[in-house]
Amino acid sequence: MDNIYLFMLIAITILAVVDIVVGVSNDAINFLNSAIGSKVISLRTIMIVASIGIFIGAVFSSGMMEVARKGIFMPAQFEFSEIMLIFMAVMITDILLLDFFNTLGLPTSTTVSIVFNLLGAAVVMSLIKISASETETFAELGNYINTETALTIISGILLSVLIAFTVGAFVQWVSRLLFTFNYEKRIKSFGTIFGGVALTAITYFIFLKGLKGTPYYNELKGLLEGNEIFIILGSFVFWTLFSYLFELITKKSVLLFVIGVGTFGLALAFSGNDLVNFIGVPMAAYHSYEAYIAGGMDATMSMAVLQKKVPAEPLLLFIAGGIMVLTLWFSKKAKSVAETEISLSRQGETHEKFEPNRLSRSVVKGTTQLSSYFSVIIPQSVQDSISKSFNKPEILLSKDQSIDAPAFDMIRASVNLMVAGVLIAIATSMKLPLSTTYVTFMVAMGTSLADRAWGRESAVYRVAGVLNVIGGWFGTAIGAFVASGIVVFLINWNPKVMTPILLLLTVILLYRNYKSHKNKSNKTLEEDSLIKAESSSVQGVIHESAANIANVVKRGNKIYTNAINGLAKQDLDLLKKNKKQIIKLSQEVEGLRDNIFYFIKNLDESSVGASNFYINILGYLQDMTQSLEYISKVSHKHVNNNHKKLKFSQIKELKEIDESLDKLFNDTKDAFSSRSFEQIGNILNSKEEVFKILSEKIQKQVERTRSEESSPKNTTLYFGILLETKDLLKGTMNLLEEYHDAHDANVPIATIPVVDAVVEKDNIL
Incomplete structure (x- = not known):
């Protein structure tokens, strides 16, 4: 590698392609979620509209490229060799960081990532230069960093979070107050005006304001400047008339068109603002290398050339736009990230992706108390009037059914697109690299709050999710700063050695994350997974529950046997795996209990008695x-803490118990799998024998403890296993007796063929 810098430029170019792929995978949620969540436009149409917007926005985005060259650091203070090391470190770190968040399915900011990568690498390289100098001190770090611009960018990003949330909440609150959730009637009266306002805002701020960030603005400057009011009024008249004709001709709501245009405009604004995050650094590296060649290949030359405004590279923008479009169509990780925002903004109940924490509980309690204080100040008549606008239609959907239903209506989707597009376009016109992720996410969360999607049933989970995502944003900033600094330090130590090593490590980590996400995405319904009761009759519930019981008994038998074998062999890996299996089974059973409300609501009037049977069955499970x-937990804990092994006699006795339970559980599984409920009586007749074995083992351990046992830990463990085994047996027998009684009361059930119902897996995990 005689010319290490040519190698770096080639590597940076390849990394730029990868960066576009991982960046678009994360940022696709910014312009897709509103249209996807409302489900009023087909996914194919949404993708086509967004693709056109992305491509056009990419070609017109060159005005933002200045940020990567001189927005964060002073290029004149660095030599060519140092600049190339900074750019190399930034690209490696940026790709790995974004891919990490994509794999987790969390939306993060590509803007924050690139800004703090540049800042971290520039700061560390500056410190290296200062430490090598005899005249400079660390106090002169400000000479190397474009402090004023960097602070403006960072403060603008942080401020956008508050502004986006507030504006989104306010606009949605006003829109809902006007149209209510039963908006079909009012949309006929006010829909054309709403469509005119929304489309005018999108037209002016995205298409006209957005042009200011492009090199083509000078050609239109004379027509636009000074005529803004006329353009706005003309647009409003045109779009209002268009909205009226659209509804008259198509017999459909103009909100469909607003969502389509909003998706296009937001995709355009996204690529116009965010393309710098993916190719800004590679283009700066390319221009630096051009100057290096023109300057006689002097690696010590100053990079003051980056201070100058450089012409756009239309071909590179064209290629980048094409790659972004292909990524949008083929990236599976984009869908994972999209699920997070949609689930947090969903109007109805759903499977919550996040667990509540202390902070989310405190936030919910605090806002609840604050709301109660305001309710005292605001007259009751005003509260009642407002509440009428927020009354939702009574549509009962289970958590599984809510996944296929629209996450929110067209009113909220339109507001999401309009507000986010306007805010992003304003920032683009000011050449501020605003975080499109922050803006679109916080607008969506603000509209969700205003729409009262975060009710008492879901608020603590949704707030926890928002806090997790925001925490991830801070993690992005800190991680990007630290990681890029470390990488540039390593490359600077020995560029010819460390650059190939770090590139190889990047490839390995990307492949590992790809395989991990692919395996996670390809998980299918496991053979023994539990299913939710969907029947509306007693007979149907008995047969559906039989499948669950057979699966629980089968899996429980294996879990119990593995626990005993793990103790006998001191096999920590087996016990650890076993512990995960029982936690998974417990969560599936808990998922069935969560569905009880919807199950009872779905019952026929003549079959309400099935609810009592089903609730009892779930209790025994x-x-x-x-x-x-x-x-499982005490067995794992005992071995993990390296306590004394159980005695041979104790292991032998546990094996005997396991053999007895194995026969009992296998007979039970066979009876329920084949729906041979008449066999339950025979199984119940053998329960005394198993209880007798357990009582004998307990008595033997009591005698051993008094005469020879010397380990308190072993005694506690052994008694604990025996007593819980007894409880396990009681629960099993209670369940069998419940079924035995139900079978006697519904004798015809035995002749009913098994119905292979198509059911969905309980995706609690």
Whole structure:
């Protein structure tokens, strides 16, 4: 590698392609979620509209490229060799950081990532230069960093979070107050005006304001400047008339067109603002290399050339736009990231992706108290009037059904697109690299709050999710700063050695994340997964529950056996795996209990008695899983803490118990799998034998403890396993008796063929 810098430029160019792929995978949520969440336009149409917007926005985005060259650091203070090291470190770190968030399915900011990568690498390179100088001190770090611009960018990004949330919430609140959730009637009266306002805002701010960030603005400057009011009024008249004709001709709401145009405009604004995050650094590296060649290949030359305004590279922008479009169509990770924002903004109940934490609980409690204080100040009549606008139609959907239903209506989708597009376009016109992710995400969260999507049932989960995402944003900034600084330090130590090593490491990590995400995405319904009862009759519930019982008994039998074998062999890996299995089973049973409300609502009037049977069955299943969970956890804890092994006699006795339970559980599984409920009586008749074995083992351990046992830990463990085994057996027998009684009361059930219902897996995990 005689010319290490040519190698770096080639590597940076390849990394730029990868960066576009991982960047668009994360940022696709910014312009797709509103249209996808409302489900009023087909996914194919949404993708086509967004693709056109992305491509046009990319070709017109050159005005933002200045940020990567001189927005964060003073290029004149660095030599060519140092600039190339900075750019190399930034690209490596940026790709790995964004891909990490994509794999987790969390939206993060490509803008924050690139800004703090540049800042971290520039700061560390500056410190290296200062430490090598005899005249400079660390106090002169400000000479190397474009402090004023960097602070403006960072403060603008942070301020955008508050502005986006506030504006989104206010506009949505006003829109909902005007149209209500039953907006079909009012949209006929005010829809054309709403469409005119929304489309005028999109037209002016995105298409006209957005032009200021492009090299083509000078050609239109004379027509636009000074005529803004006429353009706005003309646009409003035109779009209002268009909205009226659209509804008259198509017999459909103009909101469909608003969502389509909004998606196009937001995609255009996104690529115009965010393309600098992906190719700004590679283009700066290319211009630096051009200056290096023109300057006689002097690696010590100053990079003051980057201070100058350089012409756009239309071909590079064209290629970048094409790559962005292809990524949008083929990236599976984009869909994972999109699910997070949609689930947090969904109007109805759904499977929550985040667990509540102390901070989310505090926020919810605080806002609830604050709301109660305001309710005292605001007259009750005003509150009642406002509440009428926020009354939602009574549509009962289970959590599984809510996944296929629209996450929100067209009113909220239109507001999301309009507000986010306007804010991003304003920032683009000011040449501020605003975080499109922050803006679109916080607008969506603000409109969700205003729409009262975060009710008492879901608020603590949704707030936890928002806090997790925002925490990830701060993690992005800190991680990008630290990681890029470390990488530039390593490359500077020995560029010819460290550059290939770090590139190889990048490829390995990207492939590993790809395989991890692919395996996670390809998870299918496991054979023994539990299913939710969907029948509306007693007979149907009995047969559906039989499949669950057979699966719980089968999996429980294996879990119990693995716990005993793990103790006998001191196999920590087996016990650890076993512990995960019982936690998974417990969560699936808990998921069935979460569905009880929807199950009872779905019952026929003549079959309400099935609810009592189903609730009892779930209670016994939970008793069984709790006993198995205790046995698995204490076994794992005992071996993990390296306590003394159980005695041979104790292991032998546990094996005998396991053999007895194995026969009992296998007979139970066969009875429920084949729906041979008449066999339950025979199984119940054998329960005394198993209880007798357990009582004998407990008595033997009591005698051992008094005469020979010397380990308190072993005694505690052994008694704990025996007693929980007894509880496990009681839960199993109670369940069998419940079924036995139900079978006697519904004798015809035995002749009913098994119905292979198509059911969905409980995606609680």
